[in-house]
Amino acid sequence: MTYIAKPRLHHPSLTRNKVGYTRRDYEGRISTLCAGCGHDSISAAIVQACWELDIEPHRVAKLSGIGCSSKTPDYFLGASHGFNTVHGRMPSVLTGANLANRELIYLGVSGDGDSASIGLGQFANAMRRGVRMAYIVENNGVYGLTKGQFSATADRGSKSKKGAVNHDSPIDLVGLALQLGATYVARGFSGDKDQLVPLIKGALGHGGAAFVDVISPCVAFNNHSGSTKSYDYVRQHNEAVSRIDFMPTREEITAEYEPGELIEVEQHDGSILRLRKLDHEYDPTKRYAALNTMHERHERGEIVTGLLYVDPLSLDLHAGLNTSHQPLNALGPTELCPGGATLAKINAALR
Amino acid sequence: MKRIESINEFVIKFANVNGSGSASANELFAKAVLRMGVPVSPRNIFPSNIQGLPTWYEVRVSEQGWLGRRGGIDMMVAMNPQTWDADIAEIEPGGYLFYDSTRPIPESKFRPDVHVIGVPLTEISNANYRDARQRQLFKNIIYVGALSVLLGVEPEVFQKLFAEQYKGKELLLESNMKALHMGRHWIEQNLPDRSIGLRVRRANNVGDRIFTDGNSAAALGCVYGGATVAAWYPITPSSSLPEAFQSYCEKLRIDPATGQRRFAIIQAEDEIASIGIVVGAGWNGARAFTATSGPGVSLMTEFIGLAYFAEIPVVIIDVQRGGPSTGMPTRTQQSDLLACAYASHGDTKHVLLIPEDPHECFDHAAAALDLAERLQTVVFVMTDLDIGMNQRLTQPFEWDESRAYDRGKVMSAAELDEGRDFGRYKDVDGDGIPWRTLPGTHPTKGAYFTRGTTRDPYARYSEKGPDYMYNMERLIKKFRTAADLVPAPVERRARAATRLGVIYFGSTSPAMAEAFHLLEEDGVHLDGLRLRAFPFSDAVRAFIDSHEQVFVVEQNRDAQMHTMLVTELEIDPARLTKVLHYDGTPITARFISKAIRERLPERLRRPSEHKDREAA
Numbered sequence: 001m002t003y004i005a006k007p008r009l010h011h012p013s014l015t016r017n018k019v020g021y022t023r024r025d026y027e028g029r030i031s032t033l034c035a036g037c038g039h040d041s042i043s044a045a046i047v048q049a050c051w052e053l054d055i056e057p058h059r060v061a062k063l064s065g066i067g068c069s070s071k072t073p074d075y076f077l078g079a080s081h082g083f084n085t086v087h088g089r090m091p092s093v094l095t096g097a098n099l100a101n102r103e104l105i106y107l108g109v110s111g112d113g114d115s116a117s118i119g120l121g122q123f124a125n126a127m128r129r130g131v132r133m134a135y136i137v138e139n140n141g142v143y144g145l146t147k148g149q150f151s152a153t154a155d156r157g158s159k160s161k162k163g164a165v166n167h168d169s170p171i172d173l174v175g176l177a178l179q180l181g182a183t184y185v186a187r188g189f190s191g192d193k194d195q196l197v198p199l200i201k202g203a204l205g206h207g208g209a210a211f212v213d214v215i216s217p218c219v220a221f222n223n224h225s226g227s228t229k230s231y232d233y234v235r236q237h238n239e240a241v242s243r244i245d246f247m248p249t250r251e252e253i254t255a256e257y258e259p260g261e262l263i264e265v266e267q268h269d270g271s272i273l274r275l276r277k278l279d280h281e282y283d284p285t286k287r288y289a290a291l292n293t294m295h296e297r298h299e300r301g302e303i304v305t306g307l308l309y310v311d312p313l314s315l316d317l318h319a320g321l322n323t324s325h326q327p328l329n330a331l332g333p334t335e336l337c338p339g340g341a342t343l344a345k346i347n348a349a350l351r
Numbered sequence: 352m353k354r355i356e357s358i359n360e361f362v363i364k365f366a367n368v369n370g371s372g373s374a375s376a377n378e379l380f381a382k383a384v385l386r387m388g389v390p391v392s393p394r395n396i397f398p399s400n401i402q403g404l405p406t407w408y409e410v411r412v413s414e415q416g417w418l419g420r421r422g423g424i425d426m427m428v429a430m431n432p433q434t435w436d437a438d439i440a441e442i443e444p445g446g447y448l449f450y451d452s453t454r455p456i457p458e459s460k461f462r463p464d465v466h467v468i469g470v471p472l473t474e475i476s477n478a479n480y481r482d483a484r485q486r487q488l489f490k491n492i493i494y495v496g497a498l499s500v501l502l503g504v505e506p507e508v509f510q511k512l513f514a515e516q517y518k519g520k521e522l523l524l525e526s527n528m529k530a531l532h533m534g535r536h537w538i539e540q541n542l543p544d545r546s547i548g549l550r551v552r553r554a555n556n557v558g559d560r561i562f563t564d565g566n567s568a569a570a571l572g573c574v575y576g577g578a579t580v581a582a583w584y585p586i587t588p589s590s591s592l593p594e595a596f597q598s599y600c601e602k603l604r605i606d607p608a609t610g611q612r613r614f615a616i617i618q619a620e621d622e623i624a625s626i627g628i629v630v631g632a633g634w635n636g637a638r639a640f641t642a643t644s645g646p647g648v649s650l651m652t653e654f655i656g657l658a659y660f661a662e663i664p665v666v667i668i669d670v671q672r673g674g675p676s677t678g679m680p681t682r683t684q685q686s687d688l689l690a691c692a693y694a695s696h697g698d699t700k701h702v703l704l705i706p707e708d709p710h711e712c713f714d715h716a717a718a719a720l721d722l723a724e725r726l727q728t729v730v731f732v733m734t735d736l737d738i739g740m741n742q743r744l745t746q747p748f749e750w751d752e753s754r755a756y757d758r759g760k761v762m763s764a765a766e767l768d769e770g771r772d773f774g775r776y777k778d779v780d781g782d783g784i785p786w787r788t789l790p791g792t793h794p795t796k797g798a799y800f801t802r803g804t805t806r807d808p809y810a811r812y813s814e815k816g817p818d819y820m821y822n823m824e825r826l827i828k829k830f831r832t833a834a835d836l837v838p839a840p841v842e843r844r845a846r847a848a849t850r851l852g853v854i855y856f857g858s859t860s861p862a863m864a865e866a867f868h869l870l871e872e873d874g875v876h877l878d879g880l881r882l883r884a885f886p887f888s889d890a891v892r893a894f895i896d897s898h899e900q901v902f903v904v905e906q907n908r909d910a911q912m913h914t915m916l917v918t919e920l921e922i923d924p925a926r927l928t929k930v931l932h933y934d935g936t937p938i939t940a941r942f943i944s945k946a947i948r949e950r951l952p953e954r955l956r957r958p959s960e961h962k963d964r965e966a967a
């Protein structure tokens with residue numbers, strides 16, 4: 001953790017985005033996590049993504065569960081409302097918040113214990129309901145705040161710092177998200193910001209349930225040689241199927257690419273996901289292809305990263321419910337209360 | 352043989368098989384009596400089952416207007432061979448047995464002190480209908496027809512009811528009237544004198560009251576009260592509440608210009624997700640509620656603590672049933688009081704509103720939505736199966752057109768711009784209630800981080816003792832503020848001066864009203880105080896202080912309200928006498944009056960002129 005607070009005063013030369021904010025305006029309080037924690041890199045990636053997307057900070061609502069990862073929303077977007085809820089239940093609270101005001105951008109931050117262990121049911125149901133949100137799991141395979149117990153994403157055979165070996169099968173949240181109907185599924189690595197920032201941007205701009213699993217090594221409890229979620233292990237086994245660039249609108253392609261290596265995916269709001277395919281066989285708009293690739297690579301001991309699946313025109317929960325475009329929390333008695341004359345009719349029908 | 356003779360004051364019970372379509376026929380019967388201007392109070396007694404198990408429908412006919420369960424059965428409509436023996440045994444001596452005489456039943460199966468009316472219902476039905484389902488359904492209408500002749504209910508009343516029910520489906524109207532007349536005709540032909548001692552005589556004692564159930568009424572209260580988000584998980588006896596909310600919203604909450612919905616209802620994966628959705632919506636400024644029963648409340652308790660501590664408006668409607676565990680899912684109790692009043696870990700206290708009938712279910716549901724936002728906390732509406740799932744004659748719903756929604760202390764962008772100090776957990780008005788902001792309000796001011804952990808008045812994380820104490824003391828101050836905002840208790844003065852008092856609440860109300868009458872006839876006078884909310888207002892203490900002995904009548908084993916009164920008001924437990932009913936059936940006037948008589952001080956005790964046969 002950093003003990004020295006950076007001065008709040010902004011240097012006048014700091015670059016401002018289209019809505020007039022500097023990158024510093026997207027920061028939060030000083031992190032209380034361990035020095036070198038992967039989660040802090042993810043917070044930095046979120047700051048970068050929001051700044052680049054020209055999102056006004058106060059139009060984001062950031063929600064989390066309980067755990068190291070869930071503490072992080074205090075460390076970015078200080079001008080946004082945040083809600084550190086209860087363990088494993090961020091998805092339901094975010095669902096309710098989203099129903100109340102569909103105009104905000106919803107960022108859900110969770111961990112592997114929070115989403116794969118105690119909160120597996122809520123994770124699953126938020127995905128299948130298509131709640132419009134960027135759901136980021138900061139995945140380190142371990143319980144940090146309670147000092148080093150395995151979580152449900154720990155690989156079978158991986159060793160804890162105390163020497164215990166995990167015998168249980170790991171839950172792959174990416175695989176689950178794909179099966180459950182998430183319409184944007186990605187995996188990143190906290191140590192690869194260049195890949196991670198566009199993945200988060202794509203998720204924030206997505207029209208439905210977007211899930212980003214970020215492998216985030218725990219320097220205190222899970223960064224040793226027996227761990228499959230250490231910096232070294234992930235660096236050695238990281239296999240990116242794609243790199244994406246997120247474009248707010250269609251822009252001219254300037255970089256040089258081999259033919260057939262680049263595909264563009266337009267999302268419902270007109271934003272473009274420009275995918276550089278690293279694997280020629282891979283088609284990120286096919287759900288089954290994503291599942292196949294994941295299983296194949298998993299057999300080879302590889303960790304697949306990149307944008308694994310996207311349904312660019314997906315609809316969200318509000319579309320399914322046909323809720324009014326005006327946010328529900330902005331409606332007053334005129335819109336909500338049927339009034340006395342109607343009540344008199346209801347009374348009459350009950351006699 | 353003795354014969355019960357009564358005009359407009361009797362109890363008739365229908366014993367049926369679940370899933371046989373009897374429910375609508377029985378309801379038709381109850382409504383017909385109502386249309387004769389005679390108050391009725393029906394109760395479903397049903398199993399946790401969809402088809403095959405026994406189910407009963409008990410209708411109390413009472414021109415005097417007693418709506419509680421009386422106890423005792425004057426006429427049994429025995430349509431279920433499985434429960435025949437128990438059903439027959441329940442009939443009062445001199446009462447009546449109505450049964451399907453198609454198949455012969457041995458003499459030994461009847462009681463010599465009960466009058467028997469056998470009608471070959473199956474035979475009539477089978478002779479007229481070929482389809483098995485039709486035979487079953489119309490058999491029910493045939494017995495209603497037969498009963499209507501025996502009891503003197505006018506056929507025109509049915510004609511009108513069918514016409515309302517089958518508006519636009521004239522074929523159904525005709526076929527139902529035909530079946531009704533089959534029953535009427537059989538009695539007229541075969542029992543020409545057809546007089547029994549029970550009669551329904553046209554009266555004018557229903558007034559403008561409406562006939563509805565508490566769950567629908569609470570749902571309508573949520574519509575009027577401005578709830579836009581509802582999240583729930585199916586559980587008896589509350590499921591019909593969110594379903595009614597859905598159906599009312601589909602009629603009353605559609606944007607006429609766009610066809611879009613001004614509401615969102617989620618049937619969640621469990622009660623934990625339901626309350627989570629409500630917490631999220633409340634945090635974000637939408638009025639939200641969930642409806643559940645005891646087991647659901649148990650699952651919600653962690654979130655209830657969060658909402659209490661983080662100060663988020665939440666409304667939970669608890670339609671109570673028999674516990675603990677799965678308990679008696681289809682029976683009634685008032686046994687979640689402690690579980691709700693003190694739900695969650697740590698020091699917590701919650702506001703409870705306690706409606707007595709569907710009219711108050713409507714009022715309290717709407718009031719709960721206001722109070723939750725005014726107080727920024729969890730508000731429970733404590734109804735129960737007896738109120739929730741039975742149709743009850745109740746005062747018509749009322750809504751003051753000038754009524755605005757009380758959104759509580761929500762600081763606007765303009766107020767923040769004016770430079771008003773915003774401390775999310777700071778008591779600036781002296782009532783313990785802080786100000787809040789909604790997400791997205793202002794680009795640079797008013798954002799805060801909501802959490803269940805300790806924080807200072809400006810919502811900054813803090814583990815300092817004084818910060819924690821400030822917060823906990825403020826929450827208790829807020830709870831005291833609540834005592835003056837919740838519905839006040841209703842006092843009923845006895846006709847003669849008395850040192851005896853009785854405290855009661857919720858669905859006990861109609862039985863208590865009748866018990867006052869029974870006791871008064873015996874010269875026992877009691878002042879009454881009907882609680883309508885927790886925390887208790889000063890009026891509750893004043894009532895207890897001004898009486899020598901106070902009975903506390905409740906429908907649970909452990910005297911939960913008694914415990915709350917003793918604890919919260921620091922009252923000597925000996926001052927309060929427990930009257931407890933908890934067998935899962937609704938409490939009766941006979942039970943209450945007997946229990947009170949038995950617990951009277953020696954000098955006031957004297958033999959009763961009334962029988963307390965049913966009271967156990």
